[in-house]
Amino acid sequence: MPVVPFDKLNCLSREIFEATGIPAEDAHILADHLTTSNLLGHDSHGVWFMPRYVPSLQEDYRPWEDHIVVADRPGFAQIDGNGANGIVAVTKALSLAVEKARSATIGMIALRNVSHIGRLGDFPPRIAEQGMIGMVGLNGGGEFVAPYGSADRRLRPEPISFAVPREKGPPLMLDMTLSVVAGGKVEQKIERGEPMPDGWLIDQQGRYVNDGSRYHAEPDQVAVLPLGGLQFGHKGHGLAMMIEMIIGPLSNAGCTGGKGGGGILIAALDIEAFMDPADYRAEIEAHVAYVGSAKPLPGFERVYAPGEIEEDVRQQRLAEGIYIPDKTWNTITETAAGLGVEMPVV
Known part of the structure; x- marks a missing residue:
């Protein structure tokens, strides 16, 4: 599984979307959106979507304007x-x-x-x-x-x-x-060949479903x-x-x-x-500090406010790079080749 620095992933994504022929501004919006999702730890909404977006961008792109x-x-x-x-x-x-x-x-x-x-x-x-x-x-x-x-x-x-x-x-x-759970997270489990955790999927008998292949194969039997x-x-x-x-x-x-x-x-x-x-922001900081002062339970490092976990992940991935599953990276490689975009060395 390749580890890709954020800057390289973002640059590659911009080049791929630009190569579809859409306006450069729009290509950068798309690339920044997907790669930032990976950067913040939301791989379910990240670059694995890129190969899925490319055909529609090439076929019939309609500008927001x-x-x-x-x-x-x-x-x-x-x-x-x-x-x-x-x-x-x-x-x-x-x-x-x-x-x-x-x-x-x-x-x-x-x-x-x-x-x-x-x-x-x-x-x-x-x-x-x-x-x-x-x-x-x-x-x-x-x-x-x-x-x-x-x-x-x-x-x-x-x-x-x-x-x-x-x-x-x-x-x-x-x-x-x-x-x-978001549908993209279900898809990421399937992409990685990992079992579904208890509590995500259910079948018609009210039992949890751990076999992710059933999610697509049996839509009348399995739901989130x-x-x-x-x-x-x-x-x-x-x-x-x-x-x-x-x-x-x-x-x-x-x-x-x-x-x-x-x-x-x-x-x-x-x-x-x-x-x-300024008074509003002061109230926000007081609330965040108060809630964050709660003693964490065993197994928890701290009590977070909404969005703080993403910021921690962002700092970590900026330093260490972003893990991309082999299947996703291979599909991106095929997409890039079809558009004449050179893949970075990682």
């Missing part, structure tokens, strides 16, 4: 992405949410008709870096989650992410699905559990349905079981309209 504004209000816009790349679309739509929040306190963008938007945790920190509270939600992802009390696939992971600015370090960020699992899954199930019923209709993407889903809601809240931003 061709989007259609369906409705526009001082604090809200509803946008049809017109088939744009999802990662590029959301990255560029963030500035519109921030712009609206500066004049209307809250800026909300409801977006539909874009491709896969990648790791949601990439987006709210960009809003928080502007001194605002950022939120992004999606009624999407694959339809692979079972509702509480069933093993039939009826729900999506419905990822949500939040970020707030702080005084000491990068924004604090929470990025989570309302399934017990909602957040909370067999005991408390009603919480993840309920939250997932609420995300569907808020984001789906408001974006006009519709709900799973209705129009189909795939809507995105971006929100920026201007802290300065509520209070002095």
Whole structure:
């Protein structure tokens, strides 16, 4: 399994996406998004997606600039992405949410008709870096989650992410699905040939499934559990349905079981309209320090605030490099060869 320095991985990714013929700015947005996901420890949303993205970029790339504004209000816009790349679309739509929040306190963008938007945790920190509270939600992802009390696939992971600015370090960020595990993490286990942990997958008899091959081979028999699992899954199930019923209709993407889903809601809240931003950040630091002062249990090094683990992983991987599974690296190598891009020596 190769260990690749972040700079080399990022440079390679930029070259591969540029070689597809899409605009250089968009190629860099895509490359930075995927490689930063690996850097922060979210390999499930990292460069293993790159070979999967390349064909669609070559065949029918639609730039974000061709989007259609369906409705526009001082604090809200509803946008049809017109088939744009999802990662590029959301990255560029963030500035519109921030712009609206500066004049209307809250800026909300409801977006539909874009491709896969990648790791949601990439987006709210960009809003928080502007001194605002950022939120992004999606009624999407694959339809692979079972509702509480069933093993039939009826729900999506419905990822949500939040970020707030702080005084000491990068924004604090929470990025989570309302399934017990993101679909990409299931795929990473399959990619590495590792068994599924108890509590991830369930079959029609209510038993845990450890054989990852069944996830794709038996979609009518095996599903991912909602957040909370067999005991408390009603919480993840309920939250997932609420995300569907808020984001789906408001974006006009519709709900799973209705129009189909795939809507995105971006929100920026201007802290300065509520209070002095310095006072806000002081409250954040006091809360983080208080929670972090809790005595850790045996086996735990410390109590973290949301996003601090990612920052620790970032520092470690910047120093040590990023492990890429052989299967993923080989597929990237094939993709690069097809585009005439030279692979780095690692």
